[in-house]
Amino acid sequence: MAELQKDPMTRGDFLGFGVLGAVVGAILTIPPAAFVLGPLIDTDVRGQSDVPSGPDDWFEVAPISEVPAGTEPKVFTVEFPVEQVYGKPEIQEESGTSSKEFTVPSAIWLSWEHEINADGTYGQNLRPSFLDGKSEGLSESEIEEIQSTLNVLSSSCAHLGCPVRWLIREGEGEFLCPCHGGIYNINGEYVAGPPPRDMYSYDFEVREDGIVYAKHQFDTGGDNGPQEPYVI
């Protein structure tokens, strides 16, 4: 090595090269890196989402009267709009370039919570009984009761995201994932198979008019680690 250095480097040179190298390196790498990592900065560091999920961004799922009263869920599709790359909606509208909005069509299973017996069979159906006579004009306490007993589940399997289906077997139903056989009960709780946790449930609310609204937000915690629904 030593022979290679015809001109020995002084400490000043070394410092100079180091500082210059760092500055030039930063100028060359930071802009392109930030350019391609932009969405990562937005979603991870600044906590933004591509799906509007502010305080006012509730999307209608279904009227409460359409949730089956028995031990059976029903699926509804909600199209959550996605705001990515195509710019502000107002500008798009004004320029008329693309009126088509991109959405994440999400299948949502609605059902009433059930008590689960020790042997895994279903116990009491917790559906509020006042719903037999009315489905709108709900009072505050009624809404609260509904919200604590309604299951609002994402159809995306907590394992690898395949859509689960409802399957009746021996008179009792369960959610079965077609991909690797994950099984959940009517409350979306894990029963068998590879999924590491329960099904994801949406943040939702019920209003006086008896309609269920959901946000594109999920309970991401759970006993088996904080897996997030990265792709739904």
Added chain:
Amino acid sequence: MIGRIRSQAFETGKFLTDWMEHRTGIVTMMEHFLYEPVPKRGAWLYTLGSATLFCISLQFLTGILLLFYYVPTTDHAWNSIYYIMNEAYFGTLIRGIHYWSANFLLVVIGLHMAQVFFSGGYKAPRELNWVVGVALLLLVVVLAFTGYLLRWDQDGFWASVVGMKIGSYSPFVGGPTIRFLMGGDVIGPSTLSRFFALHVWLLPAALAPLIGAHLYLLRKHGVFGSEFEYSDRLAKLHERERLESYEQYEEDEGEPFTGRRDREDRE
């Protein structure tokens, strides 16, 4: 008459090749590239590397052709492929080749790798070519993954969702990588743009120079197991055995070896 034309054409051809050879050395280079001694035994297995290269070349050629019609936006991706399949002349053929060659590519690249592994072709001095080969394999796998989403049909879309979901389980890097690929926290228009940029620009651009390095290293060391290599190795082995037997002699007899004698002769 015919004879004269023929000899004139021959002269002209010779003149042109000489001219090029002088200025570029192309003839020597071609000779170097095209003639490669390979072992007689299992010679066909040595075509697996060329088969891989052939499939990759097909991918490049048909991929570039597809780009004349393919539109990488969520509104038009599916429709543009529909157009390729139903309206464009030979569209079914071009896209079919891209699709099937991608599948065959993954098969032959695996067989090629297996051949190198089982023949021990990765051993010194060819370790680095194995490393380059692994990088090539990974690039091709990612290319196949990113290409599938470009169809933007139910099949490609959900396969990509499941693929990304699998990736998202990797500790630490999983989540950020997937968000980088999706361009956000859900799959959407920017996911398609990103997969397109990767599939058509970044990954092929990374693939090409690595293929160059792979071939350069191959030419530098020759195909493993060529006849020269065997005779070379055998000669070295014999030489080593000879030296060892001298040492053994000195150890046993306590005197230097001076000539070729068997022990019995000296008794």
